[in-house]
Amino acid sequence: MSKVRLGIIGLGAQGGAYAGFIAEGKVPNMVIGAICDTDPEKKAVAAEKYPDVPFYDNYIDMLESGDVDAVVTCVPHYLHPEMGIEALKRDVHALVEKPAGVYTKQVRELNEFAATKPELTFGIMFNQRTNELYQKVKQIVDNGEIGKIRRTNWIITTWWRPQGYYDQSAWRATWEGEGGGVLVNQAPHQLDLLQWIAGMPKKVYSNVKYGYQRDIAVEDEVTALLDYGNGATGVFITATHDIMGTDRFEIHGDNGKIVVDDSKKVTIKRLRKPESEMSATMSMMDVAKIFMGGDTDDLYEEEVIEFESVWGAQHSAVMENFAANILDGTPLLAPGSDGINGVALANAIHLSSWLGKEVELPVDEDLYFDELQKKIEEEKLNPIKK
Template sequence: MTKVRMGIIGVGAQGSAYANFLTEEKVENMQLGAICDIDPAKKQWASEKYPDVPFYDNYIEMIESGEVDAIVTCVPHYLHPEMGIEALKRNVHALVEKPAGVYTKQVRELNEFAATKPELAFGIMFNQRTNPLYQKLKEIIDNGEIGEIRRTNWMITTWWRPQGYYDQSAWRATWEGEGGGVLVNQAPHQLDLLQWICGMPKKVYSNVKYGYQRNIAVEDEVTVLLDYGNGATGVFVTCTHDVVGTDRFEILGDKGKIVVDDSNKITVKRLIKPEREMSDTMSMVDVMKIFMGGNSDEIYNEEVITFESVWGAQHTAVMKNFASHILNGEPLLAPGSDGIHGVALANAIHLSSWLGKEVELPVDEELYLNELKKKIEEEQKQPLTK
């Protein structure tokens, strides 16, 4: 086998984009093997656009057809674990879209089953892990260049969505259909990057608004306080109603500070001496010199790195890496088992809001699931009219 035959389950916006990537040969070690969707209109669309590609309206039939070596799940979030397990059961490699699922219990079941099939590839579409900016950021942190992390702040409000976005599908922005709002739809990449780069917090305390600026049942405004358990803290803010939007990620360490602006520029300030040493040795006269325009070179060295990002390049990089893992054992950039971490964070943020108190990680999976079921029941009794 020189190319992996990929089967795409669900050809909405994301699935059709992947189909285009593959047919345009943007992933040289992967080809489009088959397409699956339950919408009859998609069958007509596929027959016109990809006449030589088999089409299925049942994903199990596609998996068992012999036409595909792997599948990618471009479907509502609740279905990712189920479809991943069914593919792996039939010895078909599984690449799941983000998030890995809606709640950690179902994602854990997927991870545990995947662990029984080590010969198969199991990945997740965390395409931002292939972004050179975030790879560089992780390298700086892992190398200890700014020392021990003391605080993280990420404001990511560039997810503006009008009401029409939510009105286009009945399942969108519902507890039963989607399992949440901005935390499970737009921000999973940032939740993954936050823990991938800075580590998982031990506790969260959140203030979450549901249907704050949109006619939806789920969250469109989130503010979270993170406690890393070693004195370090963090703040995470996201929403879908800021039409201007801000993307700013700050990491403060005891030996320096990193600021990421708009996901395309990193500013690193490395202290000449650790902050504690400065505190122990500098007088107030020295301090006043700093604040009155002294020579900053005596305090820190500054490096600014800019990056260019082309939409789609990071998705195809994940697909190429996934295929290379299957073909020649290249390590996965985004192992599927990592998907549970971002889901755990989202679950903890929701649960803290629902209970009105600080929540420890890992979350109580049964408690979370019971509270989620309550939200679904309330929604069924009083559905919103979009």
């Protein structure tokens, strides 16, 4: 096999974009093997754009057709684990979209089944992991350049969505159809990057607003306090109603600080001595000079790096890496098993707000599932979307 034949399940915005990337040659080690969608209109679209590509209206039929070596699941979140399992059952490699699922119980089932098929490639579309900026940040943290982490702070509110966005489909922004709001739709990449770079917190306490500025049942505003269990803390803020949104990620360590602005610029400040040593040895005269705006060159060095990002290149890079793993064993940038971590964080944030208290990770999976079912039943009795 020189190229992987990818089956695209769901020819919506994301699936359509992936088909375009492959057709345009942006994923050199991959071709479109087949397309599947339950919408008859998508069949006409596929016939016009990709006349030589087989089309299916049932994804099981596509998995069993022999037309595909792998699939990508561009479908509502609840279906990702089920489709991943069904593909792997039939010895078809699986690339699941983010998030890996809505709740960790179903994602764990996917991970456990995938573990029984080590010969198959199981990946997740965490395209931000291919972003050179975040790779650089992770490298700095992993290398210990800023020392032990003391605090993380990410405000990511660049997800402005008007009411019309939510009204365009009945399933969107519902507990039954989507399983949540900004935490499961827009912010999974940041939740993944946060734990990928800084590690998983041990406890979460959250203040979450449901339908705060939009006529929806799910969350459109989130503030979460993270406890890493070793003294370090974090704050994660996200929302979909800020038209002038902010994207700023700070990591403060014993020996320095990293600030990411707009996912484009990284400022690294490396202390010349650990903060604890400075605190123990500096005279108050030296401290006064700092407070009065004195020269800081003796305290820390500063490095600023700016990155350019081309939309679509990151998604193509994940697909190319996924195909390379199938073809020659190239290590995966985003193993599918990692998907459970971001889902666990989202579940913990939800559960803390539902219970009105701090929750420990990993969360009680059965409790989360039961509380989610309550939300679904409440939504059926009092639907916001008619």
